[in-house]
Amino acid sequence: DLSGKTAIITGSNSGIGLGIAQQLAQAGADVVLNSFTDRKEDHALAEEIANVTGVKARYIKADMSKGEECRKLIEEAGACDILINNAGIQHVEPIDKFPTEKWDAIIAINLSSAFHTTAAALPMMRKAGWGRVINISSAHGLTASPYKSAYIAAKHGIIGLTKTTALETAEEPITANAICPGYVLTPLVESQIPDTMKEYDMGREEVIKNVMLKRQPSKEFATVEQMGGTAAFLCSAAADQITGTHISVDGGWTAL
Numbered sequence: 001d002l003s004g005k006t007a008i009i010t011g012s013n014s015g016i017g018l019g020i021a022q023q024l025a026q027a028g029a030d031v032v033l034n035s036f037t038d039r040k041e042d043h044a045l046a047e048e049i050a051n052v053t054g055v056k057a058r059y060i061k062a063d064m065s066k067g068e069e070c071r072k073l074i075e076e077a078g079a080c081d082i083l084i085n086n087a088g089i090q091h092v093e094p095i096d097k098f099p100t101e102k103w104d105a106i107i108a109i110n111l112s113s114a115f116h117t118t119a120a121a122l123p124m125m126r127k128a129g130w131g132r133v134i135n136i137s138s139a140h141g142l143t144a145s146p147y148k149s150a151y152i153a154a155k156h157g158i159i160g161l162t163k164t165t166a167l168e169t170a171e172e173p174i175t176a177n178a179i180c181p182g183y184v185l186t187p188l189v190e191s192q193i194p195d196t197m198k199e200y201d202m203g204r205e206e207v208i209k210n211v212m213l214k215r216q217p218s219k220e221f222a223t224v225e226q227m228g229g230t231a232a233f234l235c236s237a238a239a240d241q242i243t244g245t246h247i248s249v250d251g252g253w254t255a256l
């Protein structure tokens with residue numbers, strides 16, 4: 001039961017972040033949703049979670065590509081017992097053609113944002129005497145594929161940040177872990193399908209089974225509910241001694 005806890009989930013107006021927010025709210029946590037936009041729809045997502053679950057839910061705009069805004073998100077939330085570093089973007093291109101601004105944006109959003117939010121959140125967790133840092137890495141935090149240099153560097157990097165955070169909090173009731181999803185069908189993955197279809201000259205179903213899920217032995221996408229359930233487990237008492245590691249939710253990808 002996470003009632004009385006506040007969870008901040010970066011990049012949570014869609015996909016995995018939203019799924020995690022919904023599951024943590026189901027488990028009783030108050031939730032803070034975030035993205036870089038400030039639309040009616042963004043705030044409506046928080047209202048809906050509050051209506052369905054009865055927890056307090058709100059949406060705070062902050063651009064995770066900017067260190068100061070990452071820190072401000074945590075301060076504005078006012079409490080942070082559970083920090084889910086989830087915001088992430090992708091760009092697919094060979095290294096010699098990879099635009100520098102894409103590299104910089106991916107490192108900023110997928111990696112550096114977690115440094116800034118963690119730095120701002122740890123003092124609050126210490127004051128509260130309990131905390132959970134959960135970083136959303138990827139199967140690509142443990143293995144590589146061509147053309148995703150920045151993403152893979154950032155996702156490997158966040159595993160290192162997770163371990164360091166765990167060691168710096170090891171004697172406190174705070175844990176830091178990563179979740180490494182395989183392919184989850186979210187807008188981020190959906191947006192890669194047309195390019196991959198073109199690249200391989202295949203239809204949608206063929207590209208999903210034979211290209212995207214080629215390395216996912218289960219041949220099924222993982223779901224955002226499974227990511228939320230894994231995050232909720234990491235917040236439970238059963239996970240008190242789980243720190244500095246990762247949980248793969250990847251249908252066997254990293255067993256290959």
Ligand code: NAD
Nearest residue numbers: 011012013014015016035036064087088138183184186188
């Ligand atoms: P998504 O595109 O649905 O969600 C990404 C979220 O990040 C969105 O809410 C978006 O608004 C937010 N975001 C993007 N730029 C931002 C910024 N500058 N500031 C604040 N928020 C920003 O994608 P998703 O698949 O749900 O991805 C969520 C996380 O899971 C990412 O870190 C991604 O790398 C990781 N992941 C996804 C998969 C997958 O198969 N979908 C697999 C492994 C890891």
